[in-house]
Amino acid sequence: VEQRKQGDTTDPYSNDPKRHPALIPSSVKPFNAEPPVSLLMQDYLTPNNLFFVRNHLPVPDVNLEKFRLDIEGIGASGKKVLTLPALKTVFKKKTVTTSLQCAGNRRSDMVKIKPVKGLNWGTAAISTAEWSGASLDDVLKYCGIDLDKVDCDHVQFEGMDRGPDGTTYGASIPIEMARMLKNDIVVAYQMNGVDIPRDHGFPLRIIIPGVVGARQVKWLNKIVLSKDESSSHWQQRDYKGFNSSVDWHNVDFSKSEAIQFLPVQSAICEPVDGQALDDNEEVTVRGYAWSGGGRGIFRVDVSADGGKTWITADIQPSNQSQYKAWAWVFWEATVPLPQGSSGKVELVCKACDSQYNVQPESVEGIWNLRGCLSNAWHRISVSIPTE
Amino acid sequence: VEQRKQGDTTDPYSNDPKRHPALIPSSVKPFNAEPPVSLLMQDYLTPNNLFFVRNHLPVPDVNLEKFRLDIEGIGASGKKVLTLPALKTVFKKKTVTTSLQCAGNRRSDMVKIKPVKGLNWGTAAISTAEWSGASLDDVLKYCGIDLDKVDCDHVQFEGMDRGPDGTTYGASIPIEMARMLKNDIVVAYQMNGVDIPRDHGFPLRIIIPGVVGARQVKWLNKIVLSKDESSSHWQQRDYKGFNSSVDWHNVDFSKSEAIQFLPVQSAICEPVDGQALDDNEEVTVRGYAWSGGGRGIFRVDVSADGGKTWITADIQPSNQSQYKAWAWVFWEATVPLPQGSSGKVELVCKACDSQYNVQPESVEGIWNLRGCLSNAWHRISVSIPTE
Numbered sequence: 164v165e166q167r168k169q170g171d172t173t174d175p176y177s178n179d180p181k182r183h184p185a186l187i188p189s190s191v192k193p194f195n196a197e198p199p200v201s202l203l204m205q206d207y208l209t210p211n212n213l214f215f216v217r218n219h220l221p222v223p224d225v226n227l228e229k230f231r232l233d234i235e236g237i238g239a240s241g242k243k244v245l246t247l248p249a250l251k252t253v254f255k256k257k258t259v260t261t262s263l264q265c266a267g268n269r270r271s272d273m274v275k276i277k278p279v280k281g282l283n284w285g286t287a288a289i290s291t292a293e294w295s296g297a298s299l300d301d302v303l304k305y306c307g308i309d310l311d312k313v314d315c316d317h318v319q320f321e322g323m324d325r326g327p328d329g330t331t332y333g334a335s336i337p338i339e340m341a342r343m344l345k346n347d348i349v350v351a352y353q354m355n356g357v358d359i360p361r362d363h364g365f366p367l368r369i370i371i372p373g374v375v376g377a378r379q380v381k382w383l384n385k386i387v388l389s390k391d392e393s394s395s396h397w398q399q400r401d402y403k404g405f406n407s408s409v410d411w412h413n414v415d416f417s418k419s420e421a422i423q424f425l426p427v428q429s430a431i432c433e434p435v436d437g438q439a440l441d442d443n444e445e446v447t448v449r450g451y452a453w454s455g456g457g458r459g460i461f462r463v464d465v466s467a468d469g470g471k472t473w474i475t476a477d478i479q480p481s482n483q484s485q486y487k488a489w490a491w492v493f494w495e496a497t498v499p500l501p502q503g504s505s506g507k508v509e510l511v512c513k514a515c516d517s518q519y520n521v522q523p524e525s526v527e528g529i530w531n532l533r534g535c536l537s538n539a540w541h542r543i544s545v546s547i548p549t550e
Numbered sequence: 551v552e553q554r555k556q557g558d559t560t561d562p563y564s565n566d567p568k569r570h571p572a573l574i575p576s577s578v579k580p581f582n583a584e585p586p587v588s589l590l591m592q593d594y595l596t597p598n599n600l601f602f603v604r605n606h607l608p609v610p611d612v613n614l615e616k617f618r619l620d621i622e623g624i625g626a627s628g629k630k631v632l633t634l635p636a637l638k639t640v641f642k643k644k645t646v647t648t649s650l651q652c653a654g655n656r657r658s659d660m661v662k663i664k665p666v667k668g669l670n671w672g673t674a675a676i677s678t679a680e681w682s683g684a685s686l687d688d689v690l691k692y693c694g695i696d697l698d699k700v701d702c703d704h705v706q707f708e709g710m711d712r713g714p715d716g717t718t719y720g721a722s723i724p725i726e727m728a729r730m731l732k733n734d735i736v737v738a739y740q741m742n743g744v745d746i747p748r749d750h751g752f753p754l755r756i757i758i759p760g761v762v763g764a765r766q767v768k769w770l771n772k773i774v775l776s777k778d779e780s781s782s783h784w785q786q787r788d789y790k791g792f793n794s795s796v797d798w799h800n801v802d803f804s805k806s807e808a809i810q811f812l813p814v815q816s817a818i819c820e821p822v823d824g825q826a827l828d829d830n831e832e833v834t835v836r837g838y839a840w841s842g843g844g845r846g847i848f849r850v851d852v853s854a855d856g857g858k859t860w861i862t863a864d865i866q867p868s869n870q871s872q873y874k875a876w877a878w879v880f881w882e883a884t885v886p887l888p889q890g891s892s893g894k895v896e897l898v899c900k901a902c903d904s905q906y907n908v909q910p911e912s913v914e915g916i917w918n919l920r921g922c923l924s925n926a927w928h929r930i931s932v933s934i935p936t937e
C-alpha cells in the first residue's frame with residue numbers, strides 16, 4: 164500500500180505519492196525523476212518503484228467507486244462507459260512487455276551544445292515493464308467500433324490530471340498507427356503484475372508500444388475517436404521535432420509533426436561517466452538499446468578510442484521478434500583500452516535497428532529547441548590507472 | 551515491343567535486352583545502370599526505360615507457354631502451380647506505388663573514404679513505379695495457405711536468372727514481415743501499366759514495399775514457405791551490414807542480419823554536383839527523400855553552408871500515409887547563398903522520417919566493407935559567380 168501524505172490544500176502537489184529515495188528528480192512539482200544509471204540495468208523489467216516518473220501535473224487521487232472510462236466520438240453512437248471491474252472481467256487479459264522512453268531522455272547531452280527548454284534528463288528516462296489490461300481493440304469492439312473500418316483519423320486519450328485552469332492532459336495517435344499496433348495497445352490496469360502505482364497512472368494507463376511516453380496517457384478516463392488530433396498543448400505545441408536553425412523566435416509548431424514512434428537509441432550504463440577504472444588493459448561496457456515502432460536492435464558497436472575502432476557488442480537474448488520488438492535489449496562488450504593513453508579514455512556506443520537506421524554521430528546535427536530526440540552516439544569519459 | 555539482339559551462344563549476356571542510351575552503366579555484364587540524376591525527377595513515376603537496372607546475372611528469356619509460378623513448402627500440401635493467365639484472371643488486380651532502392655545506392659560517397667567491394671552507384675540507384683498484379687495474400691489463400699497462421703519462419707522467392715553453375719537468384723523475407731505488409735506485397739506482372747520489361751523481371755516480379763531491391767526477386771517462378779532463410783549467396787553472404795572495423799580479413803557474414811527494410815535516405819538532384827550557378831544570391835535545391843518499412847518523411851533540411859544553418863524544404867504532397875509510405879517524396883528549398891564565399895559552396899541535405907530517425911552526418915561512421923546503406927547527409931559542391 165502506498166502511503167499518501169495528508170494534503171496542504173493550497174498546494175496541488177501535496178497529495179502526490181511518496182517516492183523511492185533512490186530516484187533522482189529533475190523537477191519536484193510536477194514530480195519528474197529517473198533511477199540512478201547504476202540501478203537501471205539491475206533488472207530487465209524495471210521495478211515499479213524505480214521506473215522513471217514523468218508527470219506534467221499533480222497526481223490525481225482517484226475515487227474508484229466513481230471511476231469510469233468513457234469511450235466516445237465517431238462510431239461510438241453516443242457515449243459508452245466502462246467501470247474498472249468491467250474492464251477486468253469482461254475482457255481477456257492481455258499483457259505486453261514494453262519500454263517507455265521520455266521524448267527528453269538524454270536531453271542533458273543536448274544542453275551541453277546550447278541551452279534548450281526542458282527537464283534535464285540523464286540517460287535513464289527509459290524503463291521497461293510488463294503491462295496488463297484489456298486490449299484497445301477488444302474494448303472498442305465491445306462499444307461497437309471496428310478499428311479497421313471506423314471513419315476517423317485519430318484516437319485521442321485524456322487523463323484525469325488537471326492544470327490550474329482545469330484543462331486535462333491529453334494526447335492522440337493517428338488511426339493508422341492504432342490499426343498497425345492494434346493487437347498490442349492495452350488499456351492497462353496492471354504494471355509488473357500489480358495495480359499500476361499512482362505515479363504511473365492508477366487506475367488506468369493507455370500503453371502504446373513503440374511510441375513516445377507522452378502519448379501513453381496516465382490516469383486515463385476518456386478515449387475519443389475523432390477527425391482531429393488531440394488539441395492539447397502537449398500534442399500541438401510541444402513534443403515535436405525541428406532542425407537546429409529553429410529557435411524560440413522563429414518556431415512554428417503547426418509546421419511540425421507530433422513525435423510518435425521514437426528513433427533508435429542506446430546508452431552506456433556501466434561504467435558510469437567519470438568512473439575511475441582499476442584496469443588499464445580492457446573494460447567491460449554494458450548498456451541498453453531500443454528503437455521505437457517495433458524495430459528491434461540488429462547491432463550495437465562500442466569504441467574505446469572515441470569512435471575510430473569498434474567492437475560489436477553481445478546482445479542479451481530477449482525473445483522478441485526483430486520487427487515487433489517493444490522492449491529494450493541489454494548488451495555487453497569487453498573492449499581493449501588504448502595503450503599509452505594519458506589516463507582519460509572516451510567510451511562510445513551506437514546502435515543500429517532492424518531497419519538499419521543508426522544513431523546520428525553528433526548532437527550538433529540533431530539539436531532542437533525543446534531538446535527532444537537526443538539520440539546521438541553516447542559518449543562517456545573514464546579514467547584509467549597510469550603506472 | 552523491346553528489341554532483342556540475336557545471340558552469340560558463347561556469351562550468356564548476348565540475349566540481354568536493348569537499353570535506353572541515357573542509362574549510365576556501373577557494369578555491363580551483368581547489366582547495371584542508373585538514370586542521369588538530371589532526369590531522375592522529371593517524373594514522379596520513373597519511366598520504365600529510365601528505371602535503374604540491377605541485374606546479378608544474365609536476363610532470362612522466358613517462354614510464356616511454359617512459364618509457371620510454383621508455390622511450395624510448409625502449408626502448401628504439395629506443390630501448387632499457377633500460369634500467368636491464371637494470375638491475371640483468377641485474382642483481383644492489386645496496384646501499389648513504391649520506390650525501389652538498391653542497397654548500394656550512393657556507394658560512390660562511401661568509396662571516397664576507403665575502398666569497398668561493389669558497383670559504383672551514384673545517387674540514382676532508386677526509382678519509383680506503379681506495380682500491378684495479384685496480392686501475395688490472395689495467391690497463398692488460393693493455395694490453401696493462411697499467412698497469419700502458417701507455421702513457417704520465412705517466405706523464399708526464387709528467380710529464373712541463373713549463374714554459370716546453374717544456381718538461381720534467390721532471397722527471402724521473415725514471415726512476420728510478410729504478415730505486416732501482406733496487403734501490399736504483390737506478385738506483379740505490370741510496371742507502370744504495361745507488361746514488366748525484361749530488365750525488370752518479365753513476366754513476374756515480387757514487389758515488397760519498403761524493402762531493399764535485392765529481396766524483390768525478378769523473373770520470379772517459385773515461392774517457398776520455409777523454416778529457413780533463402781540459402782542464396784545474396785541472402786547469406788552479401789547485403790548485410792557491419793561496423794567500420796570489419797573488413798574482408800575478419801568478416802563473419804553469419805553474425806549479421808540480412809538487410810530488409812532500408813533506412814531513411816535523401817539526395818540532392820538539382821543542382822548537380824560541380825554545377826556552376828549563375829546567381830550568387832540564392833539557389834533552388836531539389837531532391838528526393840524516402841525511408842523503408844513504410845515510414846514517411848517528416849522533414850527535409852537543406853544547408854548552403856556545409857550544415858551550420860538549415861532551411862526546411864517544402865515537400866511535394868504525395869497522398870501517402872506517414873506510416874505506410876511506400877514511395878519517395880520530392881522536395882524543394884530556396885536557400886540564400888553565403889555572402890563573401892570564394893566561389894565554391896557546399897550544399898547539404900538530410901531527411902528525417904516519420905519515426906524521427908535521421909540520416910547520419912558523416913560517411914565515416916557508417917562505412918562498411920560492401921558499401922551498402924550509404925545514407926549520410928548528401929553533400930554536393932557548386933560554384934557561384936564572383937563579381
Ligand SMILES: [Mo]
Pocket residue numbers: 217264265266267376377
Ligand atoms: Mo516525455
Ligand SMILES: [Mo]
Pocket residue numbers: 604651652653654763764
Ligand atoms: Mo541491390
